[in-house]
Amino acid sequence: MRSASPTRYHIVPIDARQHLFEVRCEVDDPDPSGQRFHLPVWIPGSYLVREFARHVVEITARCGERAISIDKQSKSSWRAAPCTGPLAVTATIYAYDLSVRGAYLDETRAYFNGAAVFVCPEGRERSPCEVDIVRPSEGSHWRVATTLEQVDAPRFGFGRYRADDYDALIDHPVEMASFSHVAFDAGGVPHDVTVTGRHDADLERLARDLERICQWQADLFGGTPSSRAPFARYLFQVTAVGEGYGGLEHRSSTSLLCSRNDLPSRDMPAMADDYRTLLALASHEYFHSWHIKRIKPAAFVPYDLAREAYTRQLWAFEGFTSYYDDLALVRSGVLDVAGYLELAGRTITSVLRTPGRHRQSLAQSSFDAWIKFYRPDENTPNAVVSYYAKGAVVALALDLTLRLRGSSLDALMRLLWERYGRTGIGVPEDAIPKLANECAQRDLSSFFARYVEGTDDPPLAELLREAGVVMSLRPAEGTRDRGGRAGQAPADRPSPASLAIKLATGEAKILHTFRDGAAARAGLAAGDVIVAVDGLRATPDAVERTIARRRAGERVTVHAFRRDELVAFDVTLDAAPSDTCFLTLDANAPTAAIELRRSWLGSA
């Protein structure tokens, strides 16, 4: 059933101190037998059933002037008593989720994703929507940042907005606060950056760098320099806090959560590590404007927000995006080649430190994201591989494989855009290997069978050598060593010993024991608190230092509390694995490799 009249919404941050929004949904011509309403159970871009309905504190209905009943039909749906209209349903929604995936309200800001606050009247999913965003009493200085279409609201102002349908309504999150703002043009369209939260950032620097990254991405998909982006405007909605990290993509905006120290300072050197992380996050979410918001797995066309939407392709959507988020920094000239190689070395390191990559394939990790990757526990490193990190590594291997055959992942992305992005046709589950074959002009099915459907590591060292880059491995030097750089220890030093565990910070509590490793073989388990090694008191640092002085094959006695019981473990130490990767330019690379490297990284 399609209805000409819009679904009208009205949202007020009604109680900032108690984190409550009041949201009204009005339907002029409800289903006379009893209009049903539902809330999504998940939000596109984050593959976990979040049950937004659990934050609905109260819900009431009126038919004209008369109060009528509204009853729960399932965990996320309601049905109002029969009414010929107009029908208004009002919900009070608790909003204190600082992440980019829900809704948040306190005296400093109000933020929401539509999926967390707007009930959808059943049968009106395709109807246009209007939203009145009402200024709260606390927010006399607040402005509004959203890419919802303005109907009767000034730029950055409170008032009436609209969306073509419910799917669009929930894909333009709304920020209300006293935010800072900077603007630039890229891809022929205006871009805004708003930053909420206390900060002292050099926003002009941020805008300059984002402009280059955005233009490079528009050119990648457009195929020509100064290509046009596929949206009328774009918004980076940034929230700066003490500690935080996260991003969620939308069709013409992204919500980013970062540490205020990630923002560029006015006297910053050429490129600080934290700022590089923020640029990569912004680059990642922006890339999604093409790759997952417009080029979508067939399983997401349309989104079924009532239940899990299964696809074995998240590795290609999140993995390619994770590959390009860093690559866009070097290709756009924002980051130098050494900086890029450091980031790539870290990504490879994170995959090599995951024993689960030999248990779960990328395709399986994609399919089971809902119950595994998004629900990490103590056994996750042993059983799960990240479709982000290994997906990025396989994207790198695929890019180099295609480049060695005269094509590239860039060419594959443009084919995806032409066939699926521009047309709105969902990407079938078997499409990407076929496109790769088409680009390479040969059968690459064994590549996908081994590295995507299977659990093999791609032959990165060989591929990188063909691109004039040397891949080296060494043992980790401490728990903060994320790889990407050559270590301090001489290369000929014998490998230190290892317990094959990951400890918490603060107390020596085991977060993970790695499968078949020294601690796991001796019976130590996640949750155990190590109190002594060979009779000496344990702190996380002391454990690390003590074990690093030993050699593989030596035995130590570990005392640990399991719950409140003290247990002694006899542990035979392993050699620390060479799972820390760093990449360097090959000074002796032949001309063909140097040419391939130039086409891949731009300069160098």
Ligand code: ZN
């Ligand atoms: Zn992503």
